[in-house]
Amino acid sequence: TRPRVVVIGGGFGGVSCARTLHALDGKLDVTLVEPNRTFTACPMSNEVIAGDRAIEAQQFGYDKVVAGGVKMATKAATKIDAAARSVGLADGTTLAYDRLVLSPGIDLRFDALQGYDEAAAARMPHAWKAGEQTLLLRRQLEAMDDGGLVVISVPANPYRCPPGPYERASLIGHYLKTKKPRSKLIILDSKDAFSKQRLFLQAWQELYPGLVEWVGLSHGGKVTSVDAATNTLVTEFDKHKAAVANVLPPQRAGQIAAIAGVTDRSGWCPIDPVTFESKQVPNIHVIGDACIAGGMPKSAFSANAQAKACASAVVSLLAGAAPAAPKLINTCYSLVAPDYGISIAGVYQPKNGLLTDVEGAGGTSPLEATLTFRNQEAVYARSWFDTITGEVFG
């Protein structure tokens, strides 16, 4: 019989892995499990929030994935029996597997920030899963009077897309500067250092002086509770009543990972850095945001790279061969304004049981650069998005 691989999650990691498995070994029986018929991508969704892009430009279907030979179960996975090696779906059916790959992304933790539950998110959107939440935040910004206060609250590490909150602050800053110049944006941060910090701070000074303000942990930036009824964010020393509040709560691996028993006490999934196999449950691999990938950030770029390395390892393991140690790359672009981009890149390899930075590889955009250079990076950011979504869904 053909070896069966089930992949849970039709996002950047899951689709990339399912398609690569099929491409590497056409004899595998590959099934992708995903409840939604349309995927809404997070990268570039900050442009939707700022009013520069339609949500439709973020949406992708699975027709090409299925036409390419991957079977699809359009259901949520609800149970995993690791001993029997089977996945239970929401309609009560089951799928047997020889190897299982999980790429369920994140869940927002509605138990971690006082006052912030699912009901509060309908008033103070997170917009950290793209779709309705993205549009809600957009509508709130549109409805806000000129002179309003926008507050973005950012969690401690680790969370999905380390530079994402700062790109969002920048693009909302651009919207305010051009459409509602008497307004103000404050970032309340639970940490003192963040990705591409010097580049962001420099750009805000240059483009949004007095408009975008960042308050780090040691200056009282950590939000300790929120009150959705009054749109108020409470920090150690202060209260901020916002016209628009964007709350990014702490996160964890998508719930199915906990059901599978592959999460540890952190809520994320420890993995072997060569095969992405869970350190806790055999024959289950975890990729993308859900896994603990050492130095690699939780990004779509990382998820796609991990998916290919994992697929290659799964094919080797099923054939009884030794998997090759991978080298992985990540690049994260951020738009600081529609025509002003910055980036960070890294290379990673397994070392001492973790994915570790290859020293001397990667880096960020230079601090000193011409506007033409920044403009060119904004072009790269958009073409990266077209390339990766074309590869994954096209």
Ligand code: FAD
């Ligand atoms: P996802 O892409 O979220 O896919 C998970 C899928 O699993 C979903 O389709 C979900 O429906 C499905 N699923 C979950 N549970 C189940 C279940 N039980 N059964 C079946 N299916 C299930 N990354 C970049 O590289 N570059 C960027 O510029 C960038 N910008 C970003 C901007 C923002 C505002 C945000 C929020 C994120 C950004 N990211 C960016 C990060 C990127 O979106 C994520 O890192 C990436 O989506 C992770 O891929 P994944 O496969 O782990 O999860």
